[in-house]
Amino acid sequence: MIQVRSLSIKLGEFSLRDVHLSVNRGEYVVIMGPTGSGKTVLLECLVGLYGAESGEVWIGGRRMDGEPPERRGVAYVPQDYCLFPHMTLADNITYGMRLRGTPAEERAQKLQMLSDLLGIGHLLDRRPLHLSGGERQRGALARALAIDPDVLLLDEPLSAVDEYTRDSLCEMLKGLQRKLGITTLHVSHNLDEALAVGDRIAVFGNGTILQEDEPCEVLSRPANSFVARCVGVSNVVPGRGVVEDGQRWFEADGVRLHLRSVPEGPCVLIVRPEHVRPMPPGARDRGPRMEAVVRHRQERGPLVWLDLQMGGLSLKACLPSGAFSPDADSLSAGTRVDVVLPEHEVHFAPN
């Protein structure tokens, strides 16, 4: 449905280069990346606010770069929602339909349908100034959906709502998207949000898309260290793979790990903190193990985070706290432990 090919834009301090992205019909894709990385620029380029320097944008099988926004069939919900302040919510929602000359009766039906769906029926006579953040968000969504767009573009739609509301809005967004089958591109810097709604995640950084894949694939096999940090993998260790006598080793900071999957030459080892298993010395578990010391222990509700030091190398481990796992209690700061890295959870990326 959306095809972006080798798109490059230069816009003030932002520059996008060689962006490739493809979103299938009816799919929900989240573009994830740190704040200020130019995600919004990419979205607004799809809307048609900026012309590209080079590259192509295809939407619904038609080439759209160079077409004005009104011909793209793309509904856009900006981060600040931008409900027109001089119109009531109802007039905001029907704005697009009025432009299209939709008959009044049909407009009223659609308004009714959308306001029921989004639970904003009682707010229709209000001006945006008198709506809360969540109400504005749903209003802006209704306005976008009212034109039956081919594509829905959401820019940080949940950044202005509190965490509690975010969960329920995530469910609502996903449910709505499933129900209406709208191809959706959603920009976010929040991993939880991306995982909650995305069929696929595209990680954006340094002005381009670094990895585009299903959520669990991005989580477990990040393409590089930037993507890894972006999706919450705190263990990214640069080092090199060495082959000796047919055995493969990963070397970093004077530590040697026997890992069969390591490629030869410089690379980064990537392992999620929840896959790093510290255990009392002598306990039996499969996988390469090494001695380590617990440097620091931090309780965060149901989870315990440990900083593990092995030679010059430090790794973070995350495990359920004592109430959930008896092992965790014994792992206080200063304890000597054996660390096991399950072979199939360790992933290597080019440095």
Next chain:
Amino acid sequence: MGALDSSPVTDALGGRSDRPLRWGISLPLVAYVALIVCVLTANVVWLARPHPDTGQSYLASLYANDALRGEIGYALKLSMVSSLISAIIATLLAIPSAYALSRLRVPFRALIDTIVDLPLVIPPLIAGIALLLFFRQSGMGQWIENHLLPVVYTQQGIVVAQFFIASAFAIRAVKAAFDQVNPRFEAVARSLGASGLHAFVTISLPLAKSGVIAGFIMTWARAIGEFAPIMMVAGSTPGKTNVLPISAFLNMSAGNVEAAIAIVVLMVAIAAGTLVLFKQLGGQGYIW
């Protein structure tokens, strides 16, 4: 005052020990406000004192003088009509110009911006002489004089002189209004299917409306108060090009101090009314 107090004021010096400092800071303000009020009331009081011959107030005797009443009436009408015409033209020109300056990536934008500000900074008399030279001596100006619109020493000249300076005001004010409107509103409108023009007319223009109206009012106020350029371009022919300020000047020169002061009071009243209207419409102090 109510509606006039547009912004809430927090008192930074509220404590007892701050009292001397408070007075020290407020004194220049109080003195200046007192000066303005005294100067203006002196004129009103002067007009209100009884005339030695008639026993009536000066104002009443002035009003009784048909010739003078006719002259001031004519000047008032001429001022009103010419300033309204030039303010309307200036604002109509300012809307697209200000929008372009505010939104479009215009080449040589900084240069254009500076040139637009020039008429505000050039002394009005100098602008008037420059205009006169343009229409009398330059090929283009002469062509306009001969083929399009006779300007020099005509009533049209009044409008041209007012327009030349007031347009810069209008563009500044309207640009400030457009700058306040988030450009994303238009972006959203366009994504919903509006053409660029339609988005401008239904979104940006209504959102900038009060700023545009406030700009129009200040433009008009500037136009009605214009003196030197009109004197240069349109001349000061009584019964033809004597707008209020010129009429005040002519009366003052001829020793008709009462008539001049009557015009002063009239124009102060117009200015005060304009300011109140401007502030009611949410105008900000960006004009001067």
